[in-house]
Amino acid sequence: GQQLNQSPQSMFIQEGEDVSMNCTSSSIFNTWLWYKQDPGEGPVLLIALYKAGELTSNGRLTAQFGITRKDSFLNISASIPSDVGIYFCAGRGDKLIFGTGTRLQVFP
């Protein structure tokens, strides 16, 4: 079945640092999405990517949809404590397939 692998699995960084995480797929997707999940809550959409090669920003977040349509990355610049959470990529076909998640911890 379709599988999305995220790396790294977890990150421990200092406030103010930049963060980069990746997502790769065994299948092609036409839409890539990045979600953030806070403890005890559902995922919240951060960025949606619709075209191969597309680079999209949302505040301190930047994401790119890979040319091959099998990968994506998410960058967070100048991290702050509230960036703590789990970040999931998701590929959209006839349903959303989620990645394995990257757990981000930010220390002051």
Next chain:
Amino acid sequence: NAGVMQNPRHLVRRRGQEARLRCSPMKGHSHVYWYRQLPEEGLKFMVYLQKENIIDESGMPKERFSAEFPKEGPSILRIQQVVRGDSAAYFCASSPSQGVWGNYGYTFGSGTRLTVV
């Protein structure tokens, strides 16, 4: 303009009991999706429903699990004769239409955390 509403937020059941999880989609959304998240894992697709129709149940366990989305009322995920391995967070998401995206993906509810004791 309420989002996706799930209830209860927390549910405790003894082994062998039934669990009923409810999901009311966002206003105007006619597509509902259920996902399960085991501790320390990602979200796994279970089932996709439209009003009165199951469209894709490829992620549903073959036994004890069922889902419905009636013409009136919320979508229900039902787990019969629960076992400890059913303990997880169950999330519901909704979207307006399969082919209509705008600039958003699915909208998720806050989930129901099921604990089987």
